[in-house]
Amino acid sequence: EVQLVESGGGLVQPGGSLRLSCAASGFRFTYSIMNWVRQAPGKGLEWISYISSSSTTIYYADSVKGRFTISRDNARNSVYLQMNSLRVEDTAVYYCVRESGGAYYFDFWGQGTLVTVSP
Amino acid sequence: QSVLTQPPSVSGAPGQRVTISCTGTTSNIGSGYDVHWYQQLPGTAPKLLIYGNINRPSGVPDRFSGSKSGTSASLAITGLQAEDEADYYCQSYDSSLSAVVFGGGTKLTVL
Numbered sequence: 001e002v003q004l005v006e007s008g009g010g011l012v013q014p015g016g017s018l019r020l021s022c023a024a025s026g027f028r029f030t031y032s033i034m035n036w037v038r039q040a041p042g043k044g045l046e047w048i049s050y051i052s053s054s055s056t057t058i059y060y061a062d063s064v065k066g067r068f069t070i071s072r073d074n075a076r077n078s079v080y081l082q083m084n085s086l087r088v089e090d091t092a093v094y095y096c097v098r099e100s101g102g103a104y105y106f107d108f109w110g111q112g113t114l115v116t117v118s119p
Numbered sequence: 120q121s122v123l124t125q126p127p128s129v130s131g132a133p134g135q136r137v138t139i140s141c142t143g144t145t146s147n148i149g150s151g152y153d154v155h156w157y158q159q160l161p162g163t164a165p166k167l168l169i170y171g172n173i174n175r176p177s178g179v180p181d182r183f184s185g186s187k188s189g190t191s192a193s194l195a196i197t198g199l200q201a202e203d204e205a206d207y208y209c210q211s212y213d214s215s216l217s218a219v220v221f222g223g224g225t226k227l228t229v230l
Contacts, residue, residue: 035219044121044208044221044222044223044224045157045165045208045210045221045224046221047218047219047220047221050219059217059218061218062216062218095164095165100170103153103170103171104152104153104155104211104212104219105153105155105167105170105171105210106155106157106165106167106210107167107170107176108167109164109165109166109167110164111163111164112164
């Protein structure tokens, strides 16, 4: 069974940092493309970052570029999102998602972790 | 403002058929990029419902179907059931933005 389990969310002040982790199991993580998608409270879905299976290709949405860093550790079957210079508008549930074979869609989602940025 | 446009809400009675539209532009759906649909039940993570415009993952009932034409796509749900009450999102890729893009979501209410 495919499982994606996020952790690391919480309450942080504006300008602060947080590191999200996503532990994957039940599939060949080493060969999988991973992404992060977020959802602000009561709002829609927003793609924010992509990392290829070997970490050679990385993309970010303009809204987080220069502030967030995606990485992965294939030995630990994990993907991470380092979030710096956090803003109130970064408040959201952050989902770790697996992209299906470079086909630009997400076939498995984690349960999400809530990040709240507030003074 | 989402790149893909969906109606904020649709509704239907049990057993009826409803459709949800997803309108894009020539830099996403109109460029030939596939459209995918997700269902988000209240309080849960989104789940893949339709991929590659028309394909259903294993376990998704055939009451759900997708189509695409030009710069738009649609999700149709037939034989509406109370358990279908959820938010539905379309998704594609935009070559101008070099990014995955979502619709704003449509809330389906089963009357």
